[in-house]
Amino acid sequence: MEKMVILGGAKLAGTVHISGAKNSAVAILVAAMMVNGKCHIENVPHVSDIEVLLEIINNMGGKACFTDKSVVEMDCSGLNSCAATYETVAKIRASSYLMGALLGRFGHAQVALPGGCDFGIRPIDLHLKGFSALGATWNVEHGMVELSADHLAGNNVYLDQVSVGATINIMLAASLSEGLTVIDNAAKEPHIVDVANFLNCMGANIKGAGTDVIKINGVKELHGGSFSVIPDQIEAGTFMIAAAATGGDVMIADIIPEHMEALSAKLEEIGVNVDRYDEAIRVWVSCEKLKSTNVKTLPHPGFPTDLQPQMLTLLTLSGGTSIVTENVWDNRFKYVGELNRMGANVSVDGKVATVEGCPYLTGAPVSATDLRAGAALVIAGLVAHGVTEIYNLKYIDRGYEDFEQKLRNLGAQITRRSAETVEESAAHSIG
Numbered sequence: 001m002e003k004m005v006i007l008g009g010a011k012l013a014g015t016v017h018i019s020g021a022k023n024s025a026v027a028i029l030v031a032a033m034m035v036n037g038k039c040h041i042e043n044v045p046h047v048s049d050i051e052v053l054l055e056i057i058n059n060m061g062g063k064a065c066f067t068d069k070s071v072v073e074m075d076c077s078g079l080n081s082c083a084a085t086y087e088t089v090a091k092i093r094a095s096s097y098l099m100g101a102l103l104g105r106f107g108h109a110q111v112a113l114p115g116g117c118d119f120g121i122r123p124i125d126l127h128l129k130g131f132s133a134l135g136a137t138w139n140v141e142h143g144m145v146e147l148s149a150d151h152l153a154g155n156n157v158y159l160d161q162v163s164v165g166a167t168i169n170i171m172l173a174a175s176l177s178e179g180l181t182v183i184d185n186a187a188k189e190p191h192i193v194d195v196a197n198f199l200n201c202m203g204a205n206i207k208g209a210g211t212d213v214i215k216i217n218g219v220k221e222l223h224g225g226s227f228s229v230i231p232d233q234i235e236a237g238t239f240m241i242a243a244a245a246t247g248g249d250v251m252i253a254d255i256i257p258e259h260m261e262a263l264s265a266k267l268e269e270i271g272v273n274v275d276r277y278d279e280a281i282r283v284w285v286s287c288e289k290l291k292s293t294n295v296k297t298l299p300h301p302g303f304p305t306d307l308q309p310q311m312l313t314l315l316t317l318s319g320g321t322s323i324v325t326e327n328v329w330d331n332r333f334k335y336v337g338e339l340n341r342m343g344a345n346v347s348v349d350g351k352v353a354t355v356e357g358c359p360y361l362t363g364a365p366v367s368a369t370d371l372r373a374g375a376a377l378v379i380a381g382l383v384a385h386g387v388t389e390i391y392n393l394k395y396i397d398r399g400y401e402d403f404e405q406k407l408r409n410l411g412a413q414i415t416r417r418s419a420e421t422v423e424e425s426a427a428h429s430i431g
């Protein structure tokens with residue numbers, strides 16, 4: 001078991017280059033399983049979620065590997081399985097996309113109920129509602145979802161709740177169905193648009209991605225081609241918040257600034273300077289103390305839930321009381337206990353966290369409870385007085401490419417070491 005060791009206090013400065021979007025890449029790699037031909041996919045982040053997915057694809061008879069730092073070559077012409085077992089899929093939530101991709105390609109899918117970060121009940125009722133509308137029958141038994149359809153036919157699907165996963169899954173299956181599918185109340189996240197663009201490059205016919213009505217005209221087959229994944233909005237946001245928290249001056253490069261607007265506006269509201277360029281944003285701090293504010297997470301274009309832990313951490317150091325409301329997930333404040341151990345003053349009541357600004361945080365041994373909570377603890381460690389040790393790095397490794405190196409390049413004092421003793425490892429092991 002490894003731990004991250006951070007000596008807090010350095011103001012981050014310089015330029016950081018943002019990798020491809022993890023949440024987009026995982027969906028695109030699964031979408032490429034529907035393609036009869038070779039796919040050349042660029043700007044894929046080298047993170048553990050992607051490694052797991054490549055393994056799943058290869059185990060199912062496809063061919064997929066990194067041929068360069070961020071390039072994945074795939075050929076799933078020989079894909080010969082429509083079953084993904086628990087051992088293979090439990091590690092990543094995005095394996096739920098296998099349902100839509102395999103159903104679309106083979107008319108049959110057997111997929112273990114997905115794993116992923118643990119911050120609340122993660123139902124798939126909306127995914128199943130969409131598949132049923134397309135003519136599939138489904139059955140959940142022994143932890144596996146089995147889906148079958150003699151014939152997939154387009155239909156209207158209204159999502160009762162905005163869901164990224166259900167929108168992508170229905171788009172996947174509908175791409176190879178017969179006729180028109182209309183998804184109403186669809187999610188509008190940047191990676192929905194990216195997945196639609198990928199599918200269209202491979203011959204699909206999808207219109208309206210990025211709005212709440214997506215229209216998919218089914219095609220008979222998808223062909224190979226080349227594509228480049230969009231920059232990671234959440235990685236970019238994490239570095240923007242880290243720059244602000246440390247009172248630094250950082251150019252966040254290779255991004256789409258429009259994707260960052262909800263965060264940029266919030267940072268400006270609390271006194272952070274945010275300069276927007278064509279493909280970069282500079283974040284810098286010129287005041288002594290940041291102001292408090294209220295944040296409510298919402299589906300895109302609202303404030304992203306995946307930046308909630310990082311933003312709350314920044315607010316622990318503001319002058320005043322902030323209210324953070326989590327509207328997307330039921331249980332996404334588990335990390336707050338760890339932050340409070342570092343001197344933060346945060347209380348949680350259901351979906352609402354009250355953050356009382358404190359003068360400083362102090363370094364402590366802490367454990368990541370999920371991917372973005374792990375990133376939040378890194379930010380806390382960067383600003384804390386003294387040394388912070390972060391355990392459970394497997395969560396952070398799921399979604400951040402070269403995290404420590406990128407932070408070191410900005411002046412952070414951060415290293416990764418093995419946890420010295422068995423007792424030390426056991427004491428910080430969660431899940």
Ligand code: UD1
Pocket residue numbers: 023024026093094121122123124125126127128161162163164165166187299305306328329330
């Ligand atoms: C995706 C992201 C995740 C992010 C989330 C919300 C990926 C791989 N993961 O997760 O990082 O936090 O979007 O932006 O892209 N829901 C239902 N029924 C369903 C599906 C979802 O009730 O069938 C609910 C969920 O419980 C949750 C809300 O809808 O409360 C949003 O979930 P969803 O957008 O589907 O999240 P994911 O796609 O799993």
